Amino acid sequence: MKPSVSLIGLFVITLIACNPERVQYTNELKQEMANMKIKRVTNVDLVETVDNLGTKITEIIQKELATQLEKTTDPAERVKLCQLQNLPKTKAIAQRYAIDIHLLGSADVQNKALSAKEREVLDAYLYNAEQKLPQISNIQKINDTLFIYNAAVPAENLICKTCFANQNTPFAIWRLAFSKREVIKRMSATKKKK
Incomplete structure (x- = not known):
């Protein structure tokens, strides 16, 4: 008795469908599909997420540097440390969240590599430092794809005294550059709904 062609075909299809490689990629595929779904995200959601991430990240990297x-x-x-070299946690965070991390001083108020909007904010931070006014974190939307989170380092912190000792006023600012796409990927599931 010979097996029928349809029975052999069914057996081959079953073997192909049970391929173990297909199972390996299921979680990755689910994550990629979730990332590609259309989500309703407001500017308020984006700014809140950048603020939360920025606050947590600056606490960690400031502690590591100090x-x-x-x-x-x-x-x-x-000098290397002030340039954020040889800081493994800072490097790992920058890679994990796909962000650029910089430590800025008063000279950066004139830094043409920064946008005019960023230089204005730095100038305001410098003015507040000179007047000994309180400093608060700041978020700027530079364009449709980039958010900048700034946070001042306290004037009495070792970072100001060591990394920017030649300045007239103790002044250091963290600059975290977040891409909009990465921020959306990290938003909580409740904010992604609706």
């Missing part, structure tokens, strides 16, 4: 600065008195090593 701790590393305390551990060394070598001027060359301190």
Whole structure:
């Protein structure tokens, strides 16, 4: 008795459908499909997410930098640290969240690599530092795809005293550049609904 062609075809289809490689990619595929869904996201949602992420990230990277600065008195090593080199947590956070992290000082008020809007905000931060006024974090939407989170480093912090010792006024600002796409990917599921 010979097996029928349809029975052999069914057996081959079953083997193909049960391919173990297909199962390996299921979670990745689900995540990619979720990322591609159309979501209703308001500017308020985006700004709130950037604010939350920015606050958490600056706390971590500021603590790491201050701790590393305390551990060394070598001027060359301190320069590298102030340029955010040799900081593994900061590097890992920048990669994980796909953000650019910079530490800015008073000279950056004239930095043409920054947008005019950013330089204006830095100038306002510098004015507040000179007048000893309170500093609060700031979020700027530079264009349709970029958000900048700024947070001042307290004037008495070792970072200001070490990294920007040559300034007249103790002044340092964190600059975190978030792409809109990455922010949307990290928004909580409740904000993605509706």
